[in-house]
Amino acid sequence: MSERASVPKEEEEAEPETEQEPVTTGAQSVIRALENAGTDYVFGVQGGAIMPVYDALYDSDINHVTMAHEQGASHAADAYGVVTGDPGVCFATSGPGATNLVTGIADANMDSDPVIALTGQVPTEFVGNDAFQETDTVGITQPITKESYFAADSDTVGDDVSEAFALADAGRQGPTLVDLPKDVTQGETEVEPGSSETPETYEVPEEADDENVQEAAEALAEADRPVILSGGGVIKADASNALREFAKEYEIPVITTMPGIGSFPEDHELSLEWAGMHGTGYANMAISNTDCMLAIGTRFDDRLTGGVDSFAPDAEVIHIDIDPAEISKNVYADYPLIGDAREVLRQLFDAMPRAPDADEWRDQCQTWKDEYPMDYDTPDDEPLKPQYVVEQFSEMTPDDTIVCTGVGQHQMWASQFWEYTEPRTWVSSHGLGTMGYGVPAAIGAKLAAPDQEVVCFDGDGSFLMTVQGLSVAVREQLDITYVVLNNEAVGMVRQWQDGFYEGRRMASEYPWIPQFDKLAEAFGARGFTLESYDNVEETIQEAREYDGPSVIDAHIDPGENVFPMVPSGGDNGQFALNEDHLDMI
Amino acid sequence: MPGPAPDERMRPKGRRNTQGIRVDPEAEVTHEPRQAVLSALVKHRPGVLSEVSALFSRRQFNIESLTVGPTVDDDTARMTILIEEPEPGIDQAKKQLRKLVPVVSVRELEGEAVRRELALVKVSGEKPDDVNAVADMYDGQAVDASTDSVTVEITGSKQKIDAAIEAFKQFDVQEIVRTGAAALERGPKTLEKDV
Numbered sequence: 001m002s003e004r005a006s007v008p009k010e011e012e013e014a015e016p017e018t019e020q021e022p023v024t025t026g027a028q029s030v031i032r033a034l035e036n037a038g039t040d041y042v043f044g045v046q047g048g049a050i051m052p053v054y055d056a057l058y059d060s061d062i063n064h065v066t067m068a069h070e071q072g073a074s075h076a077a078d079a080y081g082v083v084t085g086d087p088g089v090c091f092a093t094s095g096p097g098a099t100n101l102v103t104g105i106a107d108a109n110m111d112s113d114p115v116i117a118l119t120g121q122v123p124t125e126f127v128g129n130d131a132f133q134e135t136d137t138v139g140i141t142q143p144i145t146k147e148s149y150f151a152a153d154s155d156t157v158g159d160d161v162s163e164a165f166a167l168a169d170a171g172r173q174g175p176t177l178v179d180l181p182k183d184v185t186q187g188e189t190e191v192e193p194g195s196s197e198t199p200e201t202y203e204v205p206e207e208a209d210d211e212n213v214q215e216a217a218e219a220l221a222e223a224d225r226p227v228i229l230s231g232g233g234v235i236k237a238d239a240s241n242a243l244r245e246f247a248k249e250y251e252i253p254v255i256t257t258m259p260g261i262g263s264f265p266e267d268h269e270l271s272l273e274w275a276g277m278h279g280t281g282y283a284n285m286a287i288s289n290t291d292c293m294l295a296i297g298t299r300f301d302d303r304l305t306g307g308v309d310s311f312a313p314d315a316e317v318i319h320i321d322i323d324p325a326e327i328s329k330n331v332y333a334d335y336p337l338i339g340d341a342r343e344v345l346r347q348l349f350d351a352m353p354r355a356p357d358a359d360e361w362r363d364q365c366q367t368w369k370d371e372y373p374m375d376y377d378t379p380d381d382e383p384l385k386p387q388y389v390v391e392q393f394s395e396m397t398p399d400d401t402i403v404c405t406g407v408g409q410h411q412m413w414a415s416q417f418w419e420y421t422e423p424r425t426w427v428s429s430h431g432l433g434t435m436g437y438g439v440p441a442a443i444g445a446k447l448a449a450p451d452q453e454v455v456c457f458d459g460d461g462s463f464l465m466t467v468q469g470l471s472v473a474v475r476e477q478l479d480i481t482y483v484v485l486n487n488e489a490v491g492m493v494r495q496w497q498d499g500f501y502e503g504r505r506m507a508s509e510y511p512w513i514p515q516f517d518k519l520a521e522a523f524g525a526r527g528f529t530l531e532s533y534d535n536v537e538e539t540i541q542e543a544r545e546y547d548g549p550s551v552i553d554a555h556i557d558p559g560e561n562v563f564p565m566v567p568s569g570g571d572n573g574q575f576a577l578n579e580d581h582l583d584m585i
Numbered sequence: 586m587p588g589p590a591p592d593e594r595m596r597p598k599g600r601r602n603t604q605g606i607r608v609d610p611e612a613e614v615t616h617e618p619r620q621a622v623l624s625a626l627v628k629h630r631p632g633v634l635s636e637v638s639a640l641f642s643r644r645q646f647n648i649e650s651l652t653v654g655p656t657v658d659d660d661t662a663r664m665t666i667l668i669e670e671p672e673p674g675i676d677q678a679k680k681q682l683r684k685l686v687p688v689v690s691v692r693e694l695e696g697e698a699v700r701r702e703l704a705l706v707k708v709s710g711e712k713p714d715d716v717n718a719v720a721d722m723y724d725g726q727a728v729d730a731s732t733d734s735v736t737v738e739i740t741g742s743k744q745k746i747d748a749a750i751e752a753f754k755q756f757d758v759q760e761i762v763r764t765g766a767a768a769l770e771r772g773p774k775t776l777e778k779d780v
Binding site for chain 1 (some may be wrong): 589591594595596601602607632643680683684687
């Protein structure tokens with residue numbers, strides 16, 4: 001939504017198809033670079049050092065969304081990038097503005113989400129002098145970006161932004177940052193930014209070596225117990241359809257990682273859903289017992305593998321990844337295939353000599369599905385179970401509904417009990433595990449896909465961390481349903497304290513939290529409360545029907561914990577189904 | 586939730602080592618650390634050294650030495666990095682280094698590469714002739730002398746410099762500075778883009 005309405009504009013609006021005005025300042029060149037790259041939205045917060053850039057944005061058709069905190073700007077840009085596949089853009093001023101972006105940039109980096117961060121900086125003559133609102137933004141962000149640029153010249157600042165944009169989207173996606181000193185953006189220039197190109201030193205492999213593909217295909221065809229492990233990279237490479245065709249043609253069971261949720265439909269008979277610390281029992285049994293794993297676009301995070309010594313110990317690993325540095329980083333790849341997932345899957349599809357002979361294995365996987373269904377107890381007199389709320393919501397909404405989350409127990413229930421069938425409908429903080437991700441991420445997701453329904457599951461602790469973002473959702477009238485699964489605790493910490501710290505609940509219980517329905521109303525959103533099974537469906541329905549942001553404060557059973565569970569560093573096949581099992585493993 | 590308890594479930598036979606490599610029960614494989622000389626061409630611009638060194642520290646690769654200097658191309662600098670790691674670590678170091686945007690190319694130099702280090706050793710000036718004699722034995726030379734001290738320059742392999750410093754200890758060593766290794770491949774091979 002435009003924010004230029006506060007100053008009445010002259011009536012003589014330019015006709016739509018006029019030539020672009022030539023740039024006259026560095027700041028205009030920055031904005032021109034964003035326009036050339038097709039930017040629709042920028043999420044940001046104004047400030048002293050970034051002001052020239054905002055001033056240039058005044059004359060642009062790019063929509064700016066003022067966020068309530070810069071952390072929200074980077075998370076919203078991240079979610080925008082996840083949902084659209086194109087880089088999301090965020091702005092912040094120098095110093096505290098830039099440092100507030102850092103969490104969101106680190107989050108995007110861990111999940112390989114495309115984000116461009118543009119930060120104001122003090123004028124170059126003050127850089128290094130500890131000037132007002134100065135920080136070494138490039139130095140701080142270098143380890144958490146694909147590249148951080150310091151724009152030193154008004155004539156080249158547009159090129160810096162163009163390059164940052166191209167780099168964020170190229171190969172393995174990720175965040176980039178351009179630090180913009182105020183004198184550089186204020187400075188005069190007539191230089192238009194060049195076209196978006198990645199730096200010459202950055203090379204992206206496209207196809208894997210044919211011979212390697214052939215060897216891998218033969219190994220997979222030979223397997224008795226094959227599985228496909230589909231990671232977030234499958235979604236980023238738009239390879240979900242290629243994966244579906246491959247798995248169905250060769251009848252290989254598919255496990256996803258948590259970021260890979262949505263890459264394969266969970267209602268398909270070959271789906272074992274997702275594996276890892278809180279993944280399904282059947283996925284983890286299959287991971288443990290497979291003899292050949294086709295892993296695609298995954299970095300074998302420790303939350304997936306548990307201890308690597310016990311991870312798929314019988315399996316030969318075929319690893320498809322666009323980033324050579326991921327090959328054999330955590331788990332050794334017997335058949336490394338470096339390239340774009342969609343291209344390599346197509347190569348592999350053609351190279352397969354036959355389907356693996358795996359009837360018995362598929363029966364075994366089905367047995368595990370029957371033995372370890374995702375389940376929970378629902379006696380009617382018990383307090384409300386969070387799983388029930390998620391399940392009901394999932395049943396009531398269309399397949400392309402986008403689910404955002406914060407981080408904690410609610411995130412696990414939202415991933416376990418919602419049925420995902422489409423890519424880019426699961427928006428969560430995986431690698432960094434950022435509490436507070438949900439509220440701003442839902443804003444970015446809704447703006448990225450205004451025609452899709454957006455729901456955000458959050459926890460009371462996580463919600464409180466970025467609750468100020470509700471003001472943005474209200475101002476922009478975004479039709480988002482926030483569901484706070486409220487157990488008056490940072491529940492995942494409490495679960496670990498109960499399991500591994502003898503129940504010493506240090507600083508994990510939050511009995512002083514506000515009434516979220518009233519808080520929502522104070523912000524101008526609709527508030528609802530859920531306390532029992534009686535009105536779950538109708539409350540969800542009412543919140544969905546409300547045309548604007550709504551918050552359901554769902555008071556759930558505070559004793560409910562997340563299972564199955566593989567303890568940190570444990571063996572995936574040794575997951576616990578309940579507290580008693582934790583003592584056994 | 587129903588289903589067999591952890592100790593009643595189907596179990597795999599294999600296992601992996603801590604580096605994620607499947608362990609062959611016949612011949613258990615572990616990688617012992619070894620020294621590797623990495624040579625990297627990088628863009629000659631501010632911040633590159635910090636980007637490279639931060640990469641190594643963040644990933645806990647132990648750097649033995651790192652030297653950097655200009656090349657014949659004004660836009661490019663060359664780094665020589667000595668690390669000691671097991672094989673998978675060396676492989677990771679190369680790949681992670683190659684991922685950095687200002688890094689043009691990376692190669693591990695073979696064992697017989699030419700490796701030189703420079704040391705300046707400042708010792709007491711009481712016996713200048715004896716100092717000179719020791720310096721001669723290591724092809725070194727005095728580059729500065731005063732009434733109280735002599736400073737000697739030595740170049741050569743790490744072992745040679747270690748030995749020279751050991752020998753100079755008889756003269757009361759006051760200060761030492763060492764550069765770390767600079768290295769080049771033997772023969773006509775050069776490090777260029779796409780190698």
